Amino acid sequence: NRMLAKLIGFVLGMSVCRAVQDGSPWPVREFRGAWIATVANIDWPSSHSLTTDQQKNELNSMLDRLQSQNFNAIVLQVRTSGDALYNSSLEPWSYYLTGRQGRAPSPYYDPLEFTVQEAHRRNMEVHAWFNPYRARSGSNSTSGLAPNHMANRFPRFTYAYGGNLWMDPGAKVVQDFILSVFRDVVTRYDIDGLHMDDYFYPYPVSGVEFPDSHTYLAYVSGGGRLSLADWRRDSVNTLVHGLYSLVKSIKPHVKVGISPFGIWKPGHPHTIHGLSSFDSLYADSKKWLELGWVDYLSPQLYWEIDPPQQSYPALLDWWLQQNKMNRHLYTGNYASAIVVKSWPVNELVRQVQLSRDRRDQLSLGNVFFSAKTFSHNTHRIGDTFKSGEYSTPALQPEMTWLTAPAPSSPQNVRASADFKLYWSSDSSHTVRSWAVYALRADVWELVHVLNRDTMEVGVQGGYYAVRGVNRLGKESDAVTVHVDDIYVGVVGK
16 A cells, blocks of 8 residues: 555646646636735725724734735735835835824734734735835925934935925935845845835925925936936836845845836736826836846736727737846736726726636736725625635745745645544744645646645545645645545555
8 A cells, every 4th residue: 555655646736747738717826815905905904093902903903804816915004105104214114003203002013024924824925015205195285204314314405396395315324224225124024025005205296396406406417318218217126126126135035026107108908098107107117127127016906908099908918018138027906996896896807717717827816906905895896706716725836936945845644534624833943834735637727735833634535745835836745645434544654
């Protein structure tokens, strides 16, 4: 029997390495993310007056619901406007956390550290989401800002614009400070990704020029020859490239992602009309993707499928065509539109299906704005996805250009008479999760993704394979076992 088990394990292990077909309706590898917005207490915490325990319980409930719906990533807004939802020596505690900027939670806890711990326990990646240049949301006054807020650090480069406060992206001291914030978080926290959204230069206010003329004139006086628009784009490019280089110099495994406005320029593709992020936000997101300054791009395709002026599939196809460095595309989807625009839930289901249809072009997932749409199960969107598109778990798509220690194969895999699989803990510290597959109709299906501290799972009769998975989604060789009433095997010693 022992020899039979080893033979089965060898043969099945070979097939597992080739299994899971990109054409499957339910991909084994897919980024399933949700943005957790903290600005204005949109998603979490739901109020700045919640106690520490209430904040923790609320976040855990949100993570539990997302996990039950087979999400595998969250994008948590940790810097909304020169503030911090983590313990920072550079910037003040967020108003949205405690009701007063600069006030720490009491009893004390570190929300980012807590989120990383709880999300990883649920096999969910944590991408820390930053707004680089917005200094205050909903007010253009500096009153009430903490002494160490960046508007007080750099008053000469702080502007009132469009009802908010903004920092000058063209000021080198501002760029350097923002990079120091990124450096601090990447160094101190076990995050999986660092994420920026579509706010670079602010969305334009009709008839009001962004007041950075003195910075531009200083550039020209120093011999600069770029036009104002090109200089602004160059300033943003400098930050984006600097961010990618910085992160990779500290922790190469940390993923860098940006979610730009979904239209680069009107006319690209030719049917598309709307705001130009290239000309209005000075965000040359096409360049960032073409040159590989990101590990993934999540263009915010917040439009329906059918209207030609802003067509979801037309825009997605155009973005995929710009992906010369073969990075990943995780499309940004507007889940909140089922409330604010009365979209049917099926619109979002169809959008995910269209994204999956393009897997061979590295369209490998979706990120939804915002998380509470799913955690509150608004219009039963969570139930709909759980019963259909997200009915099975998924591992993160592997980024082949990033490296991390290879995961160890599970050891001492065995099945008990009461139909449970067991294996030993990982002593190499390379395993983030355990993936359990079941052989069904000649296809290996992913049935469980378990955290690294879980070494058992209930099963039914049949053939199973267990693999270790590292933090970048790379799997170990499989160890297989046959479970039935007659034979209970031990393999993988």
